[in-house]
Amino acid sequence: MFHGFEKLSRHVNGVEIAFRQGGSGPVLLLLHGHPQTHVIWHKVAETLAQHFTVIAADLRGYGDSSKPDDDPEHLHYSKRAMAQDMAELMSALGFERFKVLAHDRGARVAHRLGVDHAERVERMVLLDIAPTLAMYRGTTEAFARSYWHWFFLIRPQPLPEMLIQSDPAQYLKSVMGARSAGMAPFSSEALAEYERCLSLPGTATGICGDYRASATIDLEHDQADIDAGVKLTCPLKVMWGAEGAIEACFDALAEWRKVATQVDGKALPCGHYIAEEIPELLLEEALPFLGKVE
8 A cells, every 4th residue: 555655744733643645746635534544545545646746644633643632622623723733734844735635524624724724725625524514403313323423422531432442443343334335445454554543542532532523613613604704715626425424414515615615526426435435436536626747
């Protein structure tokens, strides 16, 4: 995996952020989702590196990045703090302007990054999410059953952390395997890496902090943007799985058009884990929008 990439880390914003870097040309930041790491991009990273300088980072709380304790207001895991990590990482690497390709939790961080640091982000592709505030406010029985972990992980400490830590591999399979494609999309090498990182001390704390923040402080930040008329202004392409909860429970394009000024997108023939289920189609859709080098 990641042939030609270096595995590195930088201390930024009070935390250590682990990442892989490879390729050359315009800069592209890749952000992963839950309960995974930057390894989700292993099927597309080498092709992307033919067109871009690729930075595939682990979010705080995940992978080999720092895992600070959660705080009462969940500020340590607010998407504002996590976006600041990435803004400072890119500055530390000498990249003032960059593009973003992000999935799931990473796409929520990217959304905040594009609002709080609008001058830094040239354009972005977000995979299989609707805006966080819209998803909580639009929760239905079908969505709650599909995304049960959203409501489990936000329970107070220490119950969710204890249950994850008791059997990290089972938690991983219970979340990832419950989606439409089961465990089939995940290579043994990638799965071993996800299990390793989920077993690291502090990962359960980080995951729960991430979700607790999304149900509290992140909603406050999102509502403040709406109240102030602040929108995501960079060109945005959103894609989601036709077999997943976003397609079944939300009008993704309509919701994104409420909070962003330049939006296009569509459903793809897959479930949630787009980069691992249909990597070739993802590249076909994302590369022209991101501005591949011919």
